Amino acid sequence: MVSGSSDEILAGKVSDYDRKSELKSFDDSKLGVKGLLDAGLTKIPRMFINEQHKTDMTWGSRESSPESVPIIDFKGMDKDAALRTQIIKKVGEACEKWGFFQVVNHGIPESVLNDMIDGIRRFHEQDAETKKEYYSRDSQKKVRFISNFDLYQARMANWRDSLSCVMAPNPPLPEQLPAVCRYVNTCFYGFQTFDVIRPVN
Template sequence: MSPAMALNEQRSKDDAEERSQYEKGVKQLCEKGHIHAVPKKYILPVSERPTKSVEDSKVVNQNLQLPIIDFSELLGPNRPQALQSLANACQQYGFFQLVNHCISDDVVRSMIDVSGRFFDLPLEERGQYMTTDMAAPVRCGTSFSQTKDSVLCWRDFLKLLCHPLPDFLPHWPVSPVDFREVVGTYAEETRHLFLVVMEAILEGLGIVQNEEGEEESVVKEFENGSQMMVANFYPRCPEPELTLGIPPHSDYGFLTLLLQDEVEGLQVQYQDKWVTVQPIPNAFVVNVGDHLEIYSNGKYKSVLHRVVVNEVKSRMSVASLHSLPFNCTVKPSPKLVDEANPKRYMDTDFASFLAYVSSRGPNKKDFLESRKLH
Protein backbone atom coordinates (compact mmCIF):
# COMPACT_ATOMS: atom_id res chain seq x y z
CA MET A 1 0.00 0.00 0.00
CA SER A 2 1.35 3.42 -0.93
CA PRO A 3 1.90 6.05 1.80
CA ALA A 4 -0.92 8.16 0.29
CA MET A 5 -3.36 5.23 0.39
CA ALA A 6 -2.34 4.40 3.95
CA LEU A 7 -2.88 8.03 4.98
CA ASN A 8 -6.31 8.13 3.34
CA GLU A 9 -7.29 4.87 5.04
CA GLN A 10 -6.21 6.23 8.42
CA ARG A 11 -8.17 9.44 7.82
CA SER A 12 -11.27 7.41 6.95
CA LYS A 13 -10.88 5.43 10.18
CA ASP A 14 -10.46 8.62 12.19
CA ASP A 15 -13.53 10.18 10.53
CA ALA A 16 -15.60 7.05 11.26
CA GLU A 17 -14.51 7.06 14.91
CA GLU A 18 -15.33 10.76 15.21
CA ARG A 19 -18.77 10.23 13.65
CA SER A 20 -19.39 7.27 15.94
CA GLN A 21 -18.50 9.36 18.98
CA TYR A 22 -20.86 12.18 17.99
CA GLU A 23 -23.69 9.76 17.28
CA LYS A 24 -23.59 8.69 20.93
CA GLY A 25 -24.79 12.12 21.99
CA VAL A 26 -23.60 15.23 23.80
CA LYS A 27 -24.08 13.74 27.27
CA GLN A 28 -21.77 10.85 26.44
CA LEU A 29 -19.27 13.29 24.99
CA CYS A 30 -19.28 15.32 28.21
CA GLU A 31 -19.06 12.23 30.42
CA LYS A 32 -16.13 10.82 28.48
CA GLY A 33 -13.89 13.55 29.85
CA HIS A 34 -14.06 17.05 31.22
CA ILE A 35 -14.54 19.25 28.16
CA HIS A 36 -12.98 22.71 28.32
CA ALA A 37 -13.91 23.74 24.78
CA VAL A 38 -16.74 23.05 22.35
CA PRO A 39 -15.63 20.54 19.69
CA LYS A 40 -15.49 22.10 16.24
CA LYS A 41 -18.40 19.93 15.04
CA TYR A 42 -20.71 21.98 17.31
CA ILE A 43 -19.39 25.46 16.50
CA LEU A 44 -21.79 27.57 14.45
CA PRO A 45 -20.77 30.10 11.80
CA VAL A 46 -20.28 33.51 13.39
CA SER A 47 -23.51 34.90 11.90
CA GLU A 48 -25.58 32.11 13.51
CA ARG A 49 -24.10 32.16 17.02
CA PRO A 50 -26.26 33.21 19.98
CA THR A 51 -24.11 36.21 20.86
CA LYS A 52 -25.24 38.28 23.82
CA SER A 53 -23.24 41.28 22.78
CA VAL A 54 -24.92 44.60 23.48
CA GLU A 55 -23.85 45.64 20.01
CA ASP A 56 -26.03 42.94 18.50
CA SER A 57 -29.33 44.63 17.69
CA LYS A 58 -30.95 41.23 17.05
CA VAL A 59 -30.65 40.11 20.70
CA VAL A 60 -32.53 41.54 23.64
CA ASN A 61 -31.16 40.57 27.04
CA GLN A 62 -34.31 41.10 29.07
CA ASN A 63 -36.85 38.31 29.37
CA LEU A 64 -40.05 38.27 27.36
CA GLN A 65 -43.28 38.26 29.34
CA LEU A 66 -45.50 36.12 27.15
CA PRO A 67 -49.27 36.52 27.44
CA ILE A 68 -50.58 34.39 30.30
CA ILE A 69 -53.77 32.44 29.63
CA ASP A 70 -55.63 31.15 32.67
CA PHE A 71 -57.06 27.79 31.63
CA SER A 72 -59.70 27.92 34.36
CA GLU A 73 -61.08 31.12 32.80
CA LEU A 74 -61.75 29.23 29.56
CA LEU A 75 -64.08 26.93 31.50
CA GLY A 76 -65.95 29.57 33.50
CA PRO A 77 -68.22 32.58 33.05
CA ASN A 78 -65.33 34.71 31.76
CA ARG A 79 -64.88 32.46 28.72
CA PRO A 80 -65.62 35.23 26.15
CA GLN A 81 -62.85 37.44 27.54
CA ALA A 82 -60.49 34.46 27.84
CA LEU A 83 -61.18 33.50 24.22
CA GLN A 84 -60.31 37.03 23.13
CA SER A 85 -57.07 36.96 25.14
CA LEU A 86 -56.22 33.59 23.58
CA ALA A 87 -56.90 34.89 20.06
CA ASN A 88 -54.76 37.98 20.69
CA ALA A 89 -51.88 35.83 21.99
CA CYS A 90 -51.99 33.56 18.94
CA GLN A 91 -52.17 36.48 16.52
CA GLN A 92 -49.62 38.85 18.09
CA TYR A 93 -47.09 36.45 19.63
CA GLY A 94 -47.75 32.92 18.40
CA PHE A 95 -46.84 31.89 21.97
CA PHE A 96 -48.45 32.05 25.40
CA GLN A 97 -48.02 30.57 28.87
CA LEU A 98 -50.88 28.42 30.13
CA VAL A 99 -51.52 28.37 33.89
CA ASN A 100 -54.12 26.70 36.14
CA HIS A 101 -54.35 23.92 33.58
CA CYS A 102 -55.65 21.15 35.90
CA ILE A 103 -52.68 18.83 35.35
CA SER A 104 -51.38 18.19 38.86
CA ASP A 105 -47.99 19.43 40.03
CA ASP A 106 -47.11 15.82 40.84
CA VAL A 107 -47.72 14.66 37.25
CA VAL A 108 -45.67 17.60 35.91
CA ARG A 109 -42.76 17.07 38.33
CA SER A 110 -42.75 13.33 37.73
CA MET A 111 -42.49 13.87 33.97
CA ILE A 112 -39.41 16.08 34.30
CA ASP A 113 -37.92 13.70 36.87
CA VAL A 114 -38.36 10.48 34.88
CA SER A 115 -37.02 12.18 31.72
CA GLY A 116 -33.87 13.15 33.60
CA ARG A 117 -33.49 9.63 34.93
CA PHE A 118 -33.79 8.22 31.41
CA PHE A 119 -30.85 10.35 30.25
CA ASP A 120 -28.92 9.22 33.34
CA LEU A 121 -29.13 5.60 32.12
CA PRO A 122 -25.93 4.04 30.77
CA LEU A 123 -25.39 4.58 27.05
CA GLU A 124 -25.90 0.83 26.47
CA GLU A 125 -29.53 1.15 27.60
CA ARG A 126 -30.28 4.42 25.79
CA GLY A 127 -28.39 3.26 22.71
CA GLN A 128 -30.86 0.50 21.88
CA TYR A 129 -33.36 3.21 20.92
CA MET A 130 -30.97 5.16 18.69
CA THR A 131 -32.08 5.14 15.07
CA THR A 132 -32.11 7.41 12.03
CA ASP A 133 -35.65 6.25 11.13
CA MET A 134 -37.78 9.37 11.65
CA ALA A 135 -40.98 7.29 11.61
CA ALA A 136 -39.84 4.99 14.43
CA PRO A 137 -42.24 4.88 17.44
CA VAL A 138 -39.26 5.49 19.74
CA ARG A 139 -36.20 7.44 18.65
CA CYS A 140 -33.29 8.42 20.84
CA GLY A 141 -30.66 10.64 19.29
CA THR A 142 -28.79 13.90 19.22
CA SER A 143 -28.89 16.97 16.98
CA PHE A 144 -31.33 16.44 14.08
CA SER A 145 -29.36 14.21 11.75
CA GLN A 146 -25.97 13.54 13.28
CA THR A 147 -24.89 11.79 10.10
CA LYS A 148 -25.75 14.71 7.77
CA ASP A 149 -25.73 17.96 9.77
CA SER A 150 -22.70 20.13 9.12
CA VAL A 151 -23.02 21.57 12.66
CA LEU A 152 -24.50 19.53 15.48
CA CYS A 153 -26.89 20.68 18.24
CA TRP A 154 -25.88 20.70 21.89
CA ARG A 155 -28.73 18.41 22.99
CA ASP A 156 -29.82 14.80 23.27
CA PHE A 157 -33.45 13.80 22.76
CA LEU A 158 -35.95 11.01 23.20
CA LYS A 159 -38.93 11.09 20.83
CA LEU A 160 -42.02 8.98 21.51
CA LEU A 161 -45.15 8.52 19.42
CA CYS A 162 -48.03 8.60 21.92
CA HIS A 163 -51.47 8.20 20.36
CA PRO A 164 -53.23 5.81 20.37
CA LEU A 165 -51.37 5.00 23.59
CA PRO A 166 -52.03 1.20 23.56
CA ASP A 167 -50.39 1.00 20.11
CA PHE A 168 -47.15 2.70 21.17
CA LEU A 169 -46.72 2.01 24.89
CA PRO A 170 -45.27 -1.52 24.30
CA HIS A 171 -42.45 0.06 22.25
CA TRP A 172 -41.45 2.58 24.94
CA PRO A 173 -38.40 2.15 27.18
CA VAL A 174 -38.83 -0.16 30.16
CA SER A 175 -36.22 1.76 32.16
CA PRO A 176 -36.53 3.58 34.46
CA VAL A 177 -39.06 1.12 35.88
CA ASP A 178 -41.79 3.76 36.25
CA PHE A 179 -41.14 5.33 32.83
CA ARG A 180 -44.15 3.94 30.97
CA GLU A 181 -46.59 4.67 33.80
CA VAL A 182 -45.41 8.25 34.37
CA VAL A 183 -45.08 9.20 30.70
CA GLY A 184 -48.31 7.44 29.74
CA THR A 185 -50.25 9.44 32.35
CA TYR A 186 -48.60 12.68 31.25
CA ALA A 187 -49.29 11.96 27.55
CA GLU A 188 -52.99 11.34 28.16
CA GLU A 189 -53.41 14.45 30.30
CA THR A 190 -51.60 16.74 27.86
CA ARG A 191 -53.66 15.33 24.98
CA HIS A 192 -56.87 16.18 26.83
CA LEU A 193 -55.52 19.66 27.58
CA PHE A 194 -54.65 20.16 23.89
CA LEU A 195 -58.18 19.20 22.81
CA VAL A 196 -59.80 21.75 25.14
CA VAL A 197 -57.38 24.54 24.16
CA MET A 198 -57.69 23.71 20.45
CA GLU A 199 -61.47 23.85 20.62
CA ALA A 200 -61.18 27.30 22.23
CA ILE A 201 -58.79 28.44 19.48
CA LEU A 202 -61.24 27.27 16.81
CA GLU A 203 -64.00 29.20 18.51
CA GLY A 204 -61.76 32.28 18.67
CA LEU A 205 -61.15 31.97 14.93
CA GLY A 206 -64.91 32.11 14.39
CA ILE A 207 -65.07 28.48 13.32
CA VAL A 208 -68.21 27.49 15.15
CA GLN A 209 -70.35 24.54 14.23
CA ASN A 210 -72.38 25.23 11.10
CA GLU A 211 -74.72 23.26 8.86
CA GLU A 212 -71.81 21.27 7.52
CA GLY A 213 -70.58 20.63 11.07
CA GLU A 214 -67.06 21.82 10.24
CA GLU A 215 -65.94 22.40 13.83
CA GLU A 216 -67.44 19.11 14.99
CA SER A 217 -65.62 17.34 12.15
CA VAL A 218 -62.26 18.94 12.93
CA VAL A 219 -62.53 18.31 16.68
CA LYS A 220 -63.35 14.67 15.96
CA GLU A 221 -60.22 14.41 13.82
CA PHE A 222 -58.13 15.95 16.61
CA GLU A 223 -59.46 13.32 19.02
CA ASN A 224 -57.90 10.70 16.77
CA GLY A 225 -54.92 12.90 15.96
CA SER A 226 -51.20 12.51 16.23
CA GLN A 227 -49.18 13.20 19.36
CA MET A 228 -45.42 13.09 19.66
CA MET A 229 -43.50 13.65 22.87
CA VAL A 230 -39.92 14.93 22.80
CA ALA A 231 -37.82 14.94 25.97
CA ASN A 232 -34.78 17.21 25.50
CA PHE A 233 -31.62 17.19 27.60
CA TYR A 234 -29.14 20.05 27.26
CA PRO A 235 -25.86 19.39 29.12
CA ARG A 236 -23.77 22.22 30.52
CA CYS A 237 -21.65 23.76 27.79
CA PRO A 238 -18.15 25.24 28.25
CA GLU A 239 -18.62 27.82 25.49
CA PRO A 240 -22.35 28.49 25.11
CA GLU A 241 -21.78 31.50 22.88
CA LEU A 242 -20.50 29.21 20.09
CA THR A 243 -23.35 26.75 19.76
CA LEU A 244 -27.10 26.19 20.24
CA GLY A 245 -29.24 23.52 21.86
CA ILE A 246 -31.66 23.77 18.93
CA PRO A 247 -31.26 26.21 16.01
CA PRO A 248 -34.09 28.53 14.88
CA HIS A 249 -37.12 26.56 13.74
CA SER A 250 -40.90 26.50 13.79
CA ASP A 251 -42.87 23.46 14.94
CA TYR A 252 -44.67 21.01 12.71
CA GLY A 253 -48.26 20.47 13.84
CA PHE A 254 -51.07 22.57 15.29
CA LEU A 255 -49.93 23.24 18.85
CA THR A 256 -46.91 22.40 20.98
CA LEU A 257 -47.22 22.22 24.76
CA LEU A 258 -43.78 22.71 26.28
CA LEU A 259 -42.90 21.84 29.85
CA GLN A 260 -39.55 23.21 31.01
CA ASP A 261 -37.60 23.09 34.24
CA GLU A 262 -36.50 26.26 36.04
CA VAL A 263 -33.45 26.81 33.81
CA GLU A 264 -33.84 29.46 31.10
CA GLY A 265 -33.04 28.51 27.53
CA LEU A 266 -36.03 28.98 25.23
CA GLN A 267 -35.80 32.08 23.05
CA VAL A 268 -38.56 33.39 20.78
CA GLN A 269 -38.17 35.72 17.83
CA TYR A 270 -40.35 38.71 18.67
CA GLN A 271 -40.33 41.90 16.60
CA ASP A 272 -37.26 40.57 14.79
CA LYS A 273 -35.28 40.13 18.02
CA TRP A 274 -34.38 37.07 20.11
CA VAL A 275 -35.88 37.26 23.59
CA THR A 276 -35.70 34.74 26.44
CA VAL A 277 -38.88 33.18 27.82
CA GLN A 278 -38.96 33.23 31.60
CA PRO A 279 -40.03 29.81 32.97
CA ILE A 280 -43.12 29.86 35.20
CA PRO A 281 -43.27 26.89 37.59
CA ASN A 282 -45.69 24.18 36.37
CA ALA A 283 -46.92 26.31 33.45
CA PHE A 284 -46.92 25.21 29.82
CA VAL A 285 -45.42 27.33 27.09
CA VAL A 286 -47.81 26.84 24.17
CA ASN A 287 -46.98 27.81 20.61
CA VAL A 288 -48.67 27.90 17.23
CA GLY A 289 -47.35 25.30 14.79
CA ASP A 290 -47.06 25.35 11.01
CA HIS A 291 -50.34 23.44 10.60
CA LEU A 292 -52.29 26.02 12.57
CA GLU A 293 -50.78 28.77 10.43
CA ILE A 294 -51.97 26.91 7.33
CA TYR A 295 -55.40 26.10 8.82
CA SER A 296 -55.93 29.73 9.92
CA ASN A 297 -54.90 30.83 6.39
CA GLY A 298 -52.09 32.89 7.88
CA LYS A 299 -54.08 34.69 10.58
CA TYR A 300 -52.03 32.92 13.27
CA LYS A 301 -48.31 32.57 12.59
CA SER A 302 -45.96 29.83 13.72
CA VAL A 303 -43.00 31.62 15.26
CA LEU A 304 -39.29 30.96 15.05
CA HIS A 305 -37.75 29.86 18.33
CA ARG A 306 -34.42 28.39 19.43
CA VAL A 307 -32.72 27.05 22.54
CA VAL A 308 -29.55 28.49 24.06
CA VAL A 309 -27.38 26.56 26.50
CA ASN A 310 -25.30 27.67 29.47
CA GLU A 311 -22.13 26.68 31.29
CA VAL A 312 -23.59 26.52 34.79
CA LYS A 313 -26.61 24.21 34.62
CA SER A 314 -27.95 21.46 32.42
CA ARG A 315 -31.55 21.90 31.25
CA MET A 316 -34.51 19.59 30.67
CA SER A 317 -37.69 20.19 28.69
CA VAL A 318 -40.54 18.06 27.37
CA ALA A 319 -42.44 19.09 24.24
CA SER A 320 -45.78 17.53 23.34
CA LEU A 321 -46.58 18.15 19.66
CA HIS A 322 -50.17 17.72 18.49
CA SER A 323 -51.79 17.62 15.07
CA LEU A 324 -54.31 15.82 12.91
CA PRO A 325 -53.77 12.12 12.16
CA PHE A 326 -50.66 11.47 10.05
CA ASN A 327 -52.79 10.40 7.08
CA CYS A 328 -54.87 13.62 7.08
CA THR A 329 -54.51 16.55 4.72
CA VAL A 330 -54.05 20.00 6.27
CA LYS A 331 -55.48 22.96 4.38
CA PRO A 332 -56.89 26.41 5.13
CA SER A 333 -60.33 26.32 6.71
CA PRO A 334 -63.02 27.18 4.12
CA LYS A 335 -64.50 29.50 6.75
CA LEU A 336 -61.34 31.64 6.56
CA VAL A 337 -61.07 31.82 2.78
CA ASP A 338 -63.03 34.34 0.72
CA GLU A 339 -62.53 36.92 -1.99
CA ALA A 340 -60.79 39.32 0.41
CA ASN A 341 -58.69 36.50 1.92
CA PRO A 342 -57.76 34.07 -0.85
CA LYS A 343 -56.22 30.72 -0.05
CA ARG A 344 -52.58 31.34 0.93
CA TYR A 345 -51.26 27.78 1.39
CA MET A 346 -51.41 24.62 -0.63
CA ASP A 347 -52.75 21.44 0.96
CA THR A 348 -50.13 19.36 2.73
CA ASP A 349 -49.72 16.08 4.59
CA PHE A 350 -47.23 14.32 6.84
CA ALA A 351 -45.64 12.38 3.97
CA SER A 352 -44.74 15.67 2.23
CA PHE A 353 -43.19 16.97 5.44
CA LEU A 354 -41.12 13.82 6.00
CA ALA A 355 -39.91 13.82 2.42
CA TYR A 356 -38.93 17.48 2.67
CA VAL A 357 -37.04 17.32 5.97
CA SER A 358 -35.39 14.01 5.09
CA SER A 359 -33.82 15.61 2.03
CA ARG A 360 -32.93 19.00 3.55
CA GLY A 361 -33.23 18.93 7.33
CA PRO A 362 -35.31 21.50 9.24
CA ASN A 363 -34.23 25.07 8.71
CA LYS A 364 -36.20 28.00 10.09
CA LYS A 365 -39.61 27.99 8.34
CA ASP A 366 -38.46 26.57 5.02
CA PHE A 367 -41.05 23.80 4.88
CA LEU A 368 -43.90 26.21 5.54
CA GLU A 369 -42.50 28.62 2.97
CA SER A 370 -42.57 25.76 0.44
CA ARG A 371 -46.33 25.41 1.08
CA LYS A 372 -47.17 29.06 0.40
CA LEU A 373 -49.12 30.03 -2.70
CA HIS A 374 -47.42 33.11 -4.17
Protein backbone atom coordinates in the same frame (compact mmCIF):
# COMPACT_ATOMS: atom_id res chain seq x y z
CA MET B 1 -5.25 11.59 8.19
CA VAL B 2 -5.86 14.40 10.66
CA SER B 3 -3.32 14.72 13.43
CA GLY B 4 -3.78 16.48 16.76
CA SER B 5 -5.42 15.79 20.07
CA SER B 6 -9.05 14.70 20.16
CA ASP B 7 -9.97 17.95 21.93
CA GLU B 8 -8.27 19.97 19.19
CA ILE B 9 -10.07 18.02 16.50
CA LEU B 10 -13.44 18.35 18.24
CA ALA B 11 -12.90 22.07 18.81
CA GLY B 12 -12.09 22.54 15.11
CA LYS B 13 -8.49 23.72 15.52
CA VAL B 14 -7.12 21.40 12.85
CA SER B 15 -7.02 23.05 9.42
CA ASP B 16 -8.35 20.16 7.35
CA TYR B 17 -11.56 19.81 9.33
CA ASP B 18 -13.93 17.15 7.97
CA ARG B 19 -17.42 18.09 9.18
CA LYS B 20 -19.12 15.10 7.56
CA SER B 21 -16.86 12.66 9.38
CA GLU B 22 -17.36 14.45 12.69
CA LEU B 23 -21.16 14.32 12.30
CA LYS B 24 -21.08 10.65 11.32
CA SER B 25 -18.77 9.74 14.19
CA PHE B 26 -21.02 11.57 16.65
CA ASP B 27 -24.16 9.94 15.23
CA ASP B 28 -22.64 6.45 15.05
CA SER B 29 -21.68 6.63 18.73
CA LYS B 30 -25.43 6.73 19.60
CA LEU B 31 -24.41 8.50 22.81
CA GLY B 32 -25.55 12.04 22.06
CA VAL B 33 -24.33 15.20 23.74
CA LYS B 34 -24.30 13.62 27.17
CA GLY B 35 -21.97 10.94 25.78
CA LEU B 36 -19.47 13.67 24.90
CA LEU B 37 -19.61 15.00 28.44
CA ASP B 38 -19.37 11.54 29.95
CA ALA B 39 -16.23 10.95 27.85
CA GLY B 40 -14.59 13.99 29.47
CA LEU B 41 -14.98 16.55 26.68
CA THR B 42 -13.33 19.87 27.59
CA LYS B 43 -14.02 21.93 24.46
CA ILE B 44 -17.16 22.35 22.39
CA PRO B 45 -16.87 20.38 19.12
CA ARG B 46 -16.75 22.44 15.96
CA MET B 47 -19.97 20.88 14.63
CA PHE B 48 -21.85 22.81 17.37
CA ILE B 49 -20.33 26.18 16.42
CA ASN B 50 -21.92 28.42 13.79
CA GLU B 51 -18.91 30.21 12.33
CA GLN B 52 -21.11 32.71 10.46
CA HIS B 53 -22.85 33.92 13.61
CA LYS B 54 -20.10 34.25 16.18
CA THR B 55 -21.01 37.21 18.33
CA ASP B 56 -19.71 38.91 21.41
CA MET B 57 -22.34 37.78 23.89
CA THR B 58 -22.82 40.06 26.87
CA TRP B 59 -25.63 38.18 28.57
CA GLY B 60 -25.59 38.82 32.26
CA SER B 61 -23.47 41.95 31.97
CA ARG B 62 -24.68 45.25 33.31
CA GLU B 63 -24.69 46.78 29.83
CA SER B 64 -27.17 44.26 28.44
CA SER B 65 -30.85 45.12 28.55
CA PRO B 66 -32.81 42.97 30.98
CA GLU B 67 -35.14 40.53 29.25
CA SER B 68 -37.00 37.55 30.55
CA VAL B 69 -38.28 34.33 29.06
CA PRO B 70 -41.80 34.88 27.67
CA ILE B 71 -44.55 33.56 29.94
CA ILE B 72 -47.76 32.66 28.10
CA ASP B 73 -50.98 32.27 30.07
CA PHE B 74 -53.37 29.63 28.67
CA LYS B 75 -56.18 30.50 31.09
CA GLY B 76 -59.51 30.74 29.27
CA MET B 77 -58.16 29.86 25.81
CA ASP B 78 -60.57 26.93 25.54
CA LYS B 79 -63.58 29.20 26.12
CA ASP B 80 -62.75 32.36 24.17
CA ALA B 81 -61.87 32.21 20.44
CA ALA B 82 -60.43 35.76 20.40
CA LEU B 83 -58.21 34.99 23.41
CA ARG B 84 -57.10 31.76 21.75
CA THR B 85 -56.02 33.74 18.67
CA GLN B 86 -54.03 36.16 20.86
CA ILE B 87 -52.32 33.26 22.65
CA ILE B 88 -51.42 31.60 19.35
CA LYS B 89 -49.87 34.89 18.21
CA LYS B 90 -47.85 35.15 21.45
CA VAL B 91 -46.60 31.59 20.99
CA GLY B 92 -45.48 32.41 17.43
CA GLU B 93 -43.68 35.57 18.54
CA ALA B 94 -41.95 33.74 21.40
CA CYS B 95 -40.82 30.99 19.02
CA GLU B 96 -39.41 33.50 16.54
CA LYS B 97 -37.61 35.67 19.08
CA TRP B 98 -36.60 33.17 21.76
CA GLY B 99 -37.13 29.65 20.48
CA PHE B 100 -38.84 28.71 23.75
CA PHE B 101 -41.32 30.03 26.32
CA GLN B 102 -42.99 29.16 29.62
CA VAL B 103 -46.67 28.24 29.78
CA VAL B 104 -48.87 28.82 32.84
CA ASN B 105 -52.46 27.80 33.58
CA HIS B 106 -52.21 24.87 31.17
CA GLY B 107 -54.19 22.54 33.44
CA ILE B 108 -51.45 19.94 33.91
CA PRO B 109 -50.82 19.25 37.60
CA GLU B 110 -47.36 20.14 38.88
CA SER B 111 -46.95 16.59 40.20
CA VAL B 112 -47.32 15.25 36.63
CA LEU B 113 -44.74 17.71 35.31
CA ASN B 114 -42.31 16.80 38.09
CA ASP B 115 -42.82 13.08 37.39
CA MET B 116 -42.08 13.68 33.69
CA ILE B 117 -38.90 15.62 34.48
CA ASP B 118 -37.74 12.92 36.90
CA GLY B 119 -38.52 10.18 34.36
CA ILE B 120 -36.65 11.86 31.53
CA ARG B 121 -33.72 12.61 33.82
CA ARG B 122 -33.56 8.92 34.73
CA PHE B 123 -33.56 8.05 31.02
CA HIS B 124 -30.68 10.39 30.15
CA GLU B 125 -28.63 9.38 33.20
CA GLN B 126 -28.88 5.61 32.70
CA ASP B 127 -26.02 3.60 31.22
CA ALA B 128 -25.09 4.28 27.61
CA GLU B 129 -25.73 0.75 26.32
CA THR B 130 -29.35 0.86 27.48
CA LYS B 131 -29.93 4.26 25.84
CA LYS B 132 -28.37 3.06 22.58
CA GLU B 133 -31.23 0.58 22.15
CA TYR B 134 -33.56 3.55 21.60
CA TYR B 135 -31.25 5.64 19.41
CA SER B 136 -32.69 5.97 15.91
CA ARG B 137 -33.14 8.39 13.02
CA ASP B 138 -36.22 6.47 11.85
CA SER B 139 -39.04 9.03 12.19
CA GLN B 140 -41.62 6.23 11.97
CA LYS B 141 -40.61 4.84 15.35
CA LYS B 142 -43.03 5.72 18.14
CA VAL B 143 -40.27 5.98 20.75
CA ARG B 144 -36.74 7.07 19.96
CA PHE B 145 -33.71 8.67 21.55
CA ILE B 146 -31.85 11.03 19.26
CA SER B 147 -29.49 13.94 19.25
CA ASN B 148 -30.36 16.57 16.66
CA PHE B 149 -33.24 15.61 14.40
CA ASP B 150 -31.62 17.62 11.59
CA LEU B 151 -27.98 16.72 12.33
CA TYR B 152 -27.00 16.28 8.67
CA GLN B 153 -29.02 19.23 7.32
CA ALA B 154 -28.44 22.05 9.83
CA ARG B 155 -25.50 24.46 9.60
CA MET B 156 -24.61 23.61 13.17
CA ALA B 157 -25.67 20.94 15.61
CA ASN B 158 -27.75 21.74 18.69
CA TRP B 159 -26.38 20.97 22.14
CA ARG B 160 -29.35 18.72 22.89
CA ASP B 161 -30.42 15.11 23.30
CA SER B 162 -34.09 14.14 23.01
CA LEU B 163 -36.36 11.25 23.84
CA SER B 164 -39.45 11.55 21.67
CA CYS B 165 -42.70 9.64 21.95
CA VAL B 166 -45.54 9.80 19.45
CA MET B 167 -48.65 9.65 21.63
CA ALA B 168 -51.45 10.17 19.09
CA PRO B 169 -53.50 8.78 17.57
CA ASN B 170 -52.26 5.56 19.23
CA PRO B 171 -49.74 5.79 22.09
CA PRO B 172 -46.92 3.25 22.29
CA LEU B 173 -47.42 0.14 24.38
CA PRO B 174 -45.89 0.40 27.88
CA GLU B 175 -43.22 -2.17 26.96
CA GLN B 176 -42.10 0.07 24.05
CA LEU B 177 -41.20 2.85 26.49
CA PRO B 178 -37.87 2.89 28.37
CA ALA B 179 -38.25 1.03 31.68
CA VAL B 180 -36.93 3.97 33.75
CA CYS B 181 -39.74 6.26 32.63
CA ARG B 182 -42.39 3.73 31.59
CA TYR B 183 -44.83 4.40 34.38
CA VAL B 184 -44.51 8.17 34.62
CA ASN B 185 -48.01 9.64 34.90
CA THR B 186 -48.47 11.56 31.65
CA CYS B 187 -51.48 13.29 30.20
CA PHE B 188 -49.98 14.59 26.97
CA TYR B 189 -51.19 13.67 23.52
CA GLY B 190 -49.42 14.38 20.28
CA PHE B 191 -45.73 14.47 19.55
CA GLN B 192 -43.70 14.99 22.70
CA THR B 193 -39.99 15.76 22.93
CA PHE B 194 -38.10 15.85 26.18
CA ASP B 195 -34.66 17.39 26.09
CA VAL B 196 -31.59 17.37 28.24
CA ILE B 197 -29.46 20.46 27.78
CA ARG B 198 -26.21 20.59 29.69
CA PRO B 199 -23.58 23.34 29.50
CA VAL B 200 -19.88 22.65 29.08
CA ASN B 201 -17.91 24.17 31.96
